[in-house]
Structure formats: structure tokens, C-alpha cells
Amino acid sequence: MKLEIIQAIEKYDTIILHRHVRPDEDAYGSQMGLHAIIEKNYPHKKVYKTxxxxxxxxxxxxxxxxxxxxxxxxxxxxTDTANQERIDDQRYTKGDFLIKIDHHPNDDAYGDIFWVDTDASSCSEMIYELFEFGKEQAGWALNEVAARYLFAGIVGDTGRFKYPSATEKTFKTASHLVQFDFDRDALFDGMYELSHGLLQLQGYMYQNFTMNEDGAAYIKLPIDILEKYNVTASETSALVASLGxxxxxxxxxxxxxxxxxxxVRIRSKGLVINTIAKNFRGGGHPFASGATIYDWNESADLIQQLQAVCKS
Known part of the structure; x- marks a missing residue:
């Protein structure tokens, strides 16, 4: 599959890279890391990231x-997008040939060819694996721009290497990437520094979350609370691991x-919760998923399912 992807990259003069809506570090890391790799090795090609x-x-x-x-x-x-409805910029079907590269469960096998590895810690790790293959097969080189993107994607999706998805292969990949000359201190500052409003909202979460005797917990952040702390909905992604x-x-x-x-952002410590997310217009990894509801009344059903998983 990696060979087919490289052959397609070499065949086309124009390449457009997509990723999922509501991007995180791995979405940007895999998309922009691959963008930098292609630009480095095929400077005559026109490469875009949308x-x-x-x-x-x-x-x-x-x-x-x-x-x-x-x-x-x-x-x-x-890159990094399990389902077609979550692809950012729905013009992805307008090209001549479509490739999917992802590490989520392959519930939606779209694309003319697709490479899915659910054992990978992140899609950025897969892009590095593609680079290693390209290095052997086509003499590819990596620069500090691509290394920075891929390292950020791996760090972001593994929770700074804390999640079970971080394997020996993940650490080996990271060890290769940190040999490149990019500013890790500045990168970590960008990833983990919190605004005054986010820190206050984090305090609100700790004071107001609900947890039952089985270890199932939740917190509701309505619009008025977000406005009180001057935090946008997308910015709350920085706090998703707080309750952990x-x-x-x-x-x-x-x-x-x-x-x-x-x-709805759903996380667990070893319990499979993406089955819950799929019941509420979402999906994702077994221990880290997202969902969408359209009424607060639906939240009760989701919480009930979460409590049932913890109890069992």
C-alpha cells in the first residue's frame, strides 16, 4: 500500500491534502507533515493543504x-479522517484520484486506495513510516519542517506519550524526529500553555463535574459558561484530559x-467507549472518541450508556 501511495504521488503534478474538521495536532501534523515531505522531495510539484x-x-x-x-x-x-462526513472541505471528491491514510477504525473505507493502521499511535506516525519507505524506495529526505509537524502530531495524539497507543515504535519514531533542528520548547509552549480563561474554566470543571461510584464522570459546559470565561468551544479541546x-x-x-x-468528547482509561460515540453520530478510537447531540435531553442517554460501560 505504501508503494502505491508513493507511485501516485510521483504520478501527479498537483496534490491536495485534506484532514478532518475541528483539527487537532495530529490532523495538522499528518497533513502538513506530508505536505512538507512532498515539497522537499518533489519541488516541481504543486502541493496544497486545505x-x-x-x-x-x-x-x-x-x-x-x-x-x-x-x-x-x-x-x-x-489524512487522519475515519469518515467522509468529517473530511474538512467537501471538495475532496473533485480530484482525479483519492487516497485515505488513517489510524482510526476503518468503518468507512472510502478512496481509490486506502491505508489504515489502527495500531499506529497517530496518523503522523504513519506519515513517518511512509517517509521511511520512501527513503528506501525513492531516496526521500526529511527536513526540520516536516519533523516538527510529525513530532507535534505524535505528541498530541499520545497525550505526551501517556496513552496506551504509544508503543516502542512510537518512541523510536520520536527519537528520529527530535534529531532535527526545530524548537521543541516553543512547540511545547504552543501546545500546552493555557489562557487565563481556560485555566479558570478548568477550575470550574474540577468543582462541578459529576462522578458515580463506578468511575463514570461527566461535565456540561453550556454556552453561558463558555462566555463567562471567554473561551470558545474549540478551545475546550485543551482541557479534554483534565478529568483523567x-x-x-x-x-x-x-x-x-x-x-x-x-x-461531546469521550475518554476512558482502558474501557472501550467508541461504541457509545457511534450511537450518537460520532466515533473514534476505543479509548478516545467524539460524538454530537442536538438537545440536552440526549445527554442523559449518553451518560447512562457511559455509566453502564463503567459498571460492567
Whole structure:
């Protein structure tokens, strides 16, 4: 599969890279890391990275504006996106050939070819694996720009290497990436420094979350609470792991109200919770998933399912 991907990259002169909506470090890391690798090794090709920018990721990079006409005859590669409905910029079907590279469960096997590895810690780790293969097969080289993106994606998706998804292979990959000359201190500052409002909201979460005797916990963040602390819904992603520090917790859900929906982030310490997410218009990894509800009344059903998983 990696050989087919490299052959497709070599075949097309125009390549457009997509990733998922509501991007995180791995979405940017895999998309922009691959962008940097292709630019480094094929400077004559036109390579684009599209999608709506999230200001919380300003420290990492920015996508580009891509005109409709550019899709004609182009290769389109989607990274870190399990389902077609979550692909940012729905023009991904407008190209000549479509490739999916992802590490989530392959519930939606879209694309002319797809490479899915659920054992990978992150899609960024997969992109590094693709580079290693390209190095052997086509003489690919890596630069500090690509290394920085891929390292950020791996760190972000492994929770600074704390999650079970971080394997020996993950640490070996990271050890290769840190040999490149990028500013790790500045990168970590961008990833983990919190605004005054986020720190206050974190305090609110610790004071107001609910947890039962089975270790099932949740916190609801309605719009008025977000406005009180001057925090946007997307910025709350920085706090998703906060409740994991609570003694006795097994799984938790964070409900974040937006203008037209309620975003739900679900996490666990070893319990499979992506089955719950799939029941509420979502999905993801077994221990880290997301869902969407449209009414606070639905939250009761989701909480009940979360409690049942913890109890069992």
C-alpha cells in the first residue's frame, strides 16, 4: 500500500491534502507533515493543504486557500479522517484520484486506495513510516519542517506519550524526529500553555463535574459558561484530559454547547467507549472518541450508556 501511495504521488503534478474538521495536532501534523515531505522531495510539484483553520493551532501552521479549478486532474490525499462526513472541505471528491491514510477504525473505507493502521499511535506516525519507505524506495529526505509537524502530531495524539497507543515504535519514531533542528520548547509552549480563561474554566470543571461510584464522570459546559470565561468551544479541546487526573475515574464525557449542536468528547482509561460515540453520530478510537447531540435531553442517554460501560 505504501508503494502505491508513493507511485501516485510521483504520478501527479498537483496534490491536495485534506484532514478532518475541528483539527487537532495530529490532523495538522499528518497533513502538513506530508505536505512538507512532498515539497522537499518533489519541488516541481504543486502541493496544497486545505481546510478551515483553527486559531488555537496558530503556533503549528496554517492551511491554504485552494481554488476549485486546482482540483481538476489532481491527486487528493485525506489524512487522519475515519469518515467522509468529517473530511474538512467537501471538495475532496473533485480530484482525479483519492487516497485515505488513517489510524482510526476503518468503518468507512472510502478512496481509490486506502491505508489504515489502527495500531499506529497517530496518523503522523504513519506519515513517518511512509517517509521511511520512501527513503528506501525513492531516496526521500526529511527536513526540520516536516519533523516538527510529525513530532507535534505524535505528541498530541499520545497525550505526551501517556496513552496506551504509544508503543516502542512510537518512541523510536520520536527519537528520529527530535534529531532535527526545530524548537521543541516553543512547540511545547504552543501546545500546552493555557489562557487565563481556560485555566479558570478548568477550575470550574474540577468543582462541578459529576462522578458515580463506578468511575463514570461527566461535565456540561453550556454556552453561558463558555462566555463567562471567554473561551470558545474549540478551545475546550485543551482541557479534554483534565478529568483523567481524578482518582478513581474510569471514563468521562465533556459536553460543550455550540450554536447549533452539543459536542461531546469521550475518554476512558482502558474501557472501550467508541461504541457509545457511534450511537450518537460520532466515533473514534476505543479509548478516545467524539460524538454530537442536538438537545440536552440526549445527554442523559449518553451518560447512562457511559455509566453502564463503567459498571460492567
Amino acid at each position: 481546510g478551515q483553520h483553527d486559531p488555537s493551532l496558530n503556533y503549528l501552521g496554517h492551511p491554504q486557500e485552494v481554488a476549485d479549478a486546482i482540483y481538476e486532474g489532481a491527486l487528493v490525499i485525506v 487526573n481524578v482518582q478513581g475515574i474510569k471514563a468521562w464525557a465533556i459536553f460543550v454547547e455550540e450554536a447549533t449542536q452539543i459536542r
